[in-house]
Amino acid sequence: MARPLIIAVIWLAAVASGVLGVVIDDAWWTLALVLAALAALGTWDLLQTKHSILRAYPILGHARFMAELIRPEIQQYFVESNTAGAPFDRETRNMVYSRAKGTKGDEPFGTERDVNAVGYEFLRHSLRARIATELAPTVRLGGPACTQPYDIALLNVSAMSFGALSGAAIEALNGGAARGGFAHDTGEGVISPYHLKHGGDLIWEIGSGYFGCRDADGRFDPELFREKAALPSVKAISIKLSQGAKPGLGGVLPGAKVTAEIAATRGVPIGQTVVSPPAHTAFSTPLELVQFIATLRELSGGKPIGFKLCIGARTEFLSICKAMVETDITPDFIIVDGSEGGTGAAPQEFEDHVGMPLTHGLMLVNNCLVGTELRNRIKIGASGKIAGGFDIVRRIIQGADFTLSARAMMFAVGCIQAMKCNTNECPTGVATQDPGLSRALVVPDKIDRVANFQKYTVASAAQMVASMGLDSFDELGPSMLNRRIDFTANLTYAQIYEWLLPGELLNDPPATWLSDWIESSAKEFR
Secondary structure: OOHHHHHHHHHHHHHHHHHHHHHHOOHHHHHHHHHHHHHHHHHHHHHOOOOHHHHHOOOOHHHHHHHHHOHHHHHHHHHOOOOOOOOOOHHHHHHHHHHHOOOOOOOOOOOOOOOOOOOOEEEOOOOOOOOOOOOOOEEEEOOOOOOOOEEEEOEEEOOOOEOOEOHHHHHHHHHHHHHHOOOEEOOOOOOOHHHHOOOOOEEEEEOOOOOOOEOOOOOEOHHHHHHHHOOOOEEEEEEEOOOOOOOOOOOEEOHHHOOHHHHHHHOOOOOOOEEOOOOOOOOOOHHHHHHHHHHHHHHOOOOOEEEEEOOOOHHHHHHHHHHHHHHOOOOOEEEEEOOOOOOOOOOHHHHHHOOOOHHHHHHHHHHHHHHOOOHHHOEEEEEOOOOOHHHHHHHHHOOOOEEEEOHHHHHHHOOOOOOOOOOOOOOOOOOOOOHHHHOOOOHHHHHHHHHHHHHHHHHHHHHHHHHOOOOOHHHOOHHHEEEEOOOOOEEEHHHHOOOOOOOHHHHOOOHHHHHHHHHOEOOEOO
16 A cells, blocks of 8 residues: 555544544544554554665654655745755746746845855956847857858747647747747757747757657658748757757656657657657768758758757867868857756756766857857857856857757746656646646746746846946957956956867867867767
C-alpha cells in the first residue's frame, strides 16, 4: 500500500470515527476507532521493507515525509531572502512579474546586493547620460547567401517545446511575440497548432530527433522540412547541436507528458518518454555540418539558418570555424546556450557540472569568429538566465548581438518556480499536459503579460545604454563592464579577458590559442 493511500485511510477512518461518535454520542468509540487506525498503520510500518525510518519510527516517521513534501514551498515563501533563491531569486522574479503586469517594478531604499562581493558586476555610467531614444532596436539575420533576411528583436522567446510546455503556454508566448514584434523559438518539439494560432514570428528549431521533418526511421526528411520551412510564420531555422542544461544529451520529454496530441505532433508512441539522440545523423563532421546548413538554406528558400550549442571543447568550435573558412559556407546566426540554462528534465549531474557557462562560452564564440574574420557575416544570440535589462547589456558587451529568454518568459506567463516541470504537475498550468491544470492559464491575459515583459525589459536595457552616454547598443564594449575580482580591486572585461583581433587566428595565432588552433580540424570534431 502506497504511503499516500495509507494516509488517506487514516484520514477516512478519522472522519468515519467522528461521524460515528456523533451518532452514538460516545467519545470512547471515536477514540477507539482512531487508535485502531493508528495501530494498523504502525503495524504496516513495522512490517514494510522500503523505508528504514518507518520501520524504526512507526507512525511518527510519516511526519518526516510530510515535511519533506512541503519543504520547497516553506523554503521559497518563508526562508529564502530576496536575493538568495535559485535558479532565480525572488527579487528577479518579482521584477519580471511587475513588468509583465505593466507596473514599473521600482524598489525602495537601495540595493540588497553585496556590491563588494567578489564577482559583483556593474556598468560604467557617464556624466553625458541622456534619455533613451532607441527603445526597440533590431538585428538583421542574413549573411551573404541569405535571400530572406529577418530583423530580430533584442529580446526573444528562447527554445521551449510544446510538450515541455502546455498548449496554452505556447499559445500565450506566441501571442505575446506577435503583439510585441519579437521572435518565438519553437524548441525541438515541432511546430504545433499553438505556435501558429496567433501568427507570431517563429525560429524553428531542428533537433537530433528531427521532429516535424523526420522519416519513419527518425532521420531527416528533406521534403517534410521544405513543407514546414515554407510556412510564413517561420522566419529562421536553428539546428540544435546541444543544450545548456544537458549538453551531450538529447532532449528529454517524460512519458507522463506524452499525450495523444503530443504523440501525434511528434510522431512518437503515447505515454513513452521521448529521448532524442545525443548527436545528429544528418552530419557527423564540421564539413558535413556546414554543408547541412547550405542544404537547409536551399530547401527553405533562402531563410536565415543558424545553429545553437553549449560550448564544450574549444577545439571543436574552432573546427567548425575552419570548415566555414574552407568552404565559405557560414550560418546566418549562432545561438550560444549557457550551462546555467533551464530545462524541463535533465540529470542533476549534467545540470551542475557539464558544459561551459554562458559568459565564457559567449566570449569564446565571439573570439573564434573574430579571429577567423567571420564575425561580420554571423550574428550571435545569447541564451541563459536573461531576465532583466542588465542581462541584455552585459551579454552584448560579452559578444552577443541579441538575446533569448526561456524561464523569465515562463514567469511572465505565470510560472512560480515550483520546480515541478518534470512531473506534469505544474500548479500554474505552464509546464504540464494535464488539462485540469493547464485550464488555469488564461491565454489573453498572459499574451499581454509576455508582450509587456519584453517591452519594458528592452526599454530598461536601452535606458542603461543611454545612461552610459551612448547612442546605440552597437557602441557597447568590454571596457564598459566591470567585475570585482577580489576584495580590493575592480577590473573591466577588457582588462580581465583576452580579445582577439580580426583575422588573428588565421595570420598569427597567439600562444594561448596556438595548440587548440593546430589541433582543430574541419574534417572531424576533435
